Amino acid sequence: MVYVKWIFRILFWGAFAAWLHYTLPQRDIVRIVGTYEERQELGDWTRIFWSKPDTQSEGLINRDVQFIQGFNSKDKAWVYRNEDTGWSWPPYFKFDTANLYTEANDAISTKDAPEWVVITHYGWRNEFLSAFPNAVAIKPATGPDMRVIPWFNIIFLTLLAAIFWAIYVRWRRFREARIDPVLEDVGYSWDAASDNVAERRGRFRAWLDTFKGKSR
Amino acid sequence: MGLVRLVVIGFIVLTVIYFCLSLYSRAVRRAKLKAQWDDEGMTGDQDAFVTHGLEEYDNSLRRKLILGVYIVPVCFVAILIYVINFM
Numbered sequence: 001m002v003y004v005k006w007i008f009r010i011l012f013w014g015a016f017a018a019w020l021h022y023t024l025p026q027r028d029i030v031r032i033v034g035t036y037e038e039r040q041e042l043g044d045w046t047r048i049f050w051s052k053p054d055t056q057s058e059g060l061i062n063r064d065v066q067f068i069q070g071f072n073s074k075d076k077a078w079v080y081r082n083e084d085t086g087w088s089w090p091p092y093f094k095f096d097t098a099n100l101y102t103e104a105n106d107a108i109s110t111k112d113a114p115e116w117v118v119i120t121h122y123g124w125r126n127e128f129l130s131a132f133p134n135a136v137a138i139k140p141a142t143g144p145d146m147r148v149i150p151w152f153n154i155i156f157l158t159l160l161a162a163i164f165w166a167i168y169v170r171w172r173r174f175r176e177a178r179i180d181p182v183l184e185d186v187g188y189s190w191d192a193a194s195d196n197v198a199e200r201r202g203r204f205r206a207w208l209d210t211f212k213g214k215s216r
Numbered sequence: 217m218g219l220v221r222l223v224v225i226g227f228i229v230l231t232v233i234y235f236c237l238s239l240y241s242r243a244v245r246r247a248k249l250k251a252q253w254d255d256e257g258m259t260g261d262q263d264a265f266v267t268h269g270l271e272e273y274d275n276s277l278r279r280k281l282i283l284g285v286y287i288v289p290v291c292f293v294a295i296l297i298y299v300i301n302f303m
Binding site for chain 1: 218219221222240293296297300301302
């Protein structure tokens, strides 16, 4: 029972952490090498990895999506999609997809004369599922080794932890004051009931034993 | 349509949070008033003292600060829209 509880806990908090990792912004330093637009089929469950912008009807099963291609300082390829999030989840309220596409095209550079930019994005890249992180902002970087401190994530996660802790402490206090005493009551009566049963069974066994010639 | 959905769902969620916070804050205030009564060894009608204290609390600024539950997220969203799209 203890294992089940722990497995359940680990699964729950693992899923929550993964969800945060997907949703919170991350920043990469890349040089942009190109942009392209490709028609995407959105008819299966991988739909969750694409945005649901306002302007597109929910019933649409394919549409054109813009992509931004980049390389980081270790020459690892990064491909971002460029989609509005609109008013829906995740709450980035991104409406400037066309502007971002223009900025990306402006920042295209070659390997010999690289122009490094910081791309803010959320989401995951997965080659098997054809999932792409969504680029949210492009800012010039000082160089490939620029140090980016994720202030937003630091503040957000600290606040989130504080809120969870505050609720947890209050819930525990409430449980100790209101629920535990009731459960203890139930526990006492359960113990009393099982003692009673045990005693009766003992008497029954003693009676059976009289057939074997034992005295009561 | 998306904006309408966000506003409706946001309003419902924030209202739930608002009511939970209000009830919790009132309960805390009540417990504090009772503790004050016991600590200072007051005599007389405790219920009247607590009721009076809660009435004072209902008119206080502290009570109205809970309205920030509605105001803070709206400001936050407005700032976010500006930062993401226009900065």
